[in-house]
Amino acid sequence: MTIDLAQLSIRKAHDHLSKKDFSARELAQAYLRSIEKKDADVHAYIEIYDDVLLQADKADERIALGEADMLTGIPIAIKDNILIAGKKVSAASKILENYHATYDAHVIELLKKAGAVFLGRTNMDEFAMGGSTEHSAYGITHNPHDFSRVPGGSSGGSAAAVAMDGALAALGSDTGGSVRQPASFCGVVGLKPTYGNFSRSGLIAMGSSLDQIGPITKTVADAEILFRQLRVHDPKDSTSLAAYEEKKSTEKLTIGIPYDFLEKGVDPAVRKNFDESVKKLESAGYAFVSVSLPHVEHSLAIYYILMPAEASTNLARFDGVRYGLRADAPTLLAQYVKTRGRGFGAEVKRRIMLGNYVLSSGYYDAYYNKANALRSLVAKDFDTVFNGNGVRVHAIMTPTAPTPAFPIGARMADPLQMYLADIFTVPANIVGIPALAVPSGTMVESGKNIPLGIQFMGPHRREDILFRIGKSFLGES
Numbered sequence: 001m002t003i004d005l006a007q008l009s010i011r012k013a014h015d016h017l018s019k020k021d022f023s024a025r026e027l028a029q030a031y032l033r034s035i036e037k038k039d040a041d042v043h044a045y046i047e048i049y050d051d052v053l054l055q056a057d058k059a060d061e062r063i064a065l066g067e068a069d070m071l072t073g074i075p076i077a078i079k080d081n082i083l084i085a086g087k088k089v090s091a092a093s094k095i096l097e098n099y100h101a102t103y104d105a106h107v108i109e110l111l112k113k114a115g116a117v118f119l120g121r122t123n124m125d126e127f128a129m130g131g132s133t134e135h136s137a138y139g140i141t142h143n144p145h146d147f148s149r150v151p152g153g154s155s156g157g158s159a160a161a162v163a164m165d166g167a168l169a170a171l172g173s174d175t176g177g178s179v180r181q182p183a184s185f186c187g188v189v190g191l192k193p194t195y196g197n198f199s200r201s202g203l204i205a206m207g208s209s210l211d212q213i214g215p216i217t218k219t220v221a222d223a224e225i226l227f228r229q230l231r232v233h234d235p236k237d238s239t240s241l242a243a244y245e246e247k248k249s250t251e252k253l254t255i256g257i258p259y260d261f262l263e264k265g266v267d268p269a270v271r272k273n274f275d276e277s278v279k280k281l282e283s284a285g286y287a288f289v290s291v292s293l294p295h296v297e298h299s300l301a302i303y304y305i306l307m308p309a310e311a312s313t314n315l316a317r318f319d320g321v322r323y324g325l326r327a328d329a330p331t332l333l334a335q336y337v338k339t340r341g342r343g344f345g346a347e348v349k350r351r352i353m354l355g356n357y358v359l360s361s362g363y364y365d366a367y368y369n370k371a372n373a374l375r376s377l378v379a380k381d382f383d384t385v386f387n388g389n390g391v392r393v394h395a396i397m398t399p400t401a402p403t404p405a406f407p408i409g410a411r412m413a414d415p416l417q418m419y420l421a422d423i424f425t426v427p428a429n430i431v432g433i434p435a436l437a438v439p440s441g442t443m444v445e446s447g448k449n450i451p452l453g454i455q456f457m458g459p460h461r462r463e464d465i466l467f468r469i470g471k472s473f474l475g476e477s
């Protein structure tokens, strides 16, 4: 049968593979052809692996033996900050050019066990710092819906790959919105799991108390499939959650909207689409209430203190001795300085400086400690709304980003403008709760359909609620 990539989901591909309508090799070839055709314009990938068909053949052997898993033979793209043993991984940085991973990330181990096929590594903002994929040492990625716009970031390559049918699904990482915001800009689904649900072992660290790997897919059901496969306790990550039984919600759900928070610089087209999305869910039987999250407006400030603090510490290991690039110099100190000066891009350097500043004695109390204290107040706000004695909701809804995908170059000169794109996504990372971004339609500009998105946040470990709402919003069974 001819393979229509636009119609495929993981579940459908799995059914076809099981019925032998096509083989894993044919499926992988179809994706490789699609990438060949489209990636010259989009540049979602930094590298396509040379063993894709070999991996697919192994999957076919497994299918022939009747031992196929849901993910056996499913072509997946991997963000360039997740380790696959023996393959290059660079976090889109010059400092890790030609670095080869020495072990598999935990999520990769699980995907390998399931027989998934890795197509290649996707472009991203260097060390996941950015919201547009323009901060990559390997060129920018274009939005597949309009090449003049950014795909979002930092997992812009992963989102663009899925949106252009250059992968059936992808993995990204989300420290402050890097799975959800590009998913929204590219019109696909993105999940940031509860902190600790996916192991961070083998993820190149940015902000360790905020980082989570997350799936980017075409449907909510597919995000759920990947979530179930990858939500496995890992003793190698001390923050990995212990195994637990997932709850199942059957009751009528109430969704909270923090209306005060939505006043913050939201584009009128985004707001209109958001209000229409609420109406759509209302007619599907969901109840809505207005909720107040008094400290959430500080989330962006908290994030841009804690994240650079953690990132500057994590990036201290790139010293030219242990990994990747090494610039020769007469003394060890000069070697550090030269290597880091050459290896890191402007945005990474900016954050290292910010991080060192807020952690330095004299400023530590004024910034780092204060941000930490505020972090717990934001967490308390959410806890009150989810579990308190007053108005209680099952989920909270916001737009995913305050604007649609912006033009390439528009925010590069103004980092603060770039940071504003994260206003609705950072709270979930600060609090550690799960959040799901789903496409909510498009707006038309210059004859192009530009995707818009909405986000649902839920209580800790209640991804089930988010999947339920997301599926009913998109009309999935």
Ligand code: GLN
Residues within 6 Å of the ligand: 128, 129, 130, 131, 153, 154, 173, 174, 175, 176, 177, 178, 179, 206, 307, 422
């Ligand atoms: N855009 C945010 C930042 O620049 C989020 C990054 C991320 O989630 N990795 O920090």
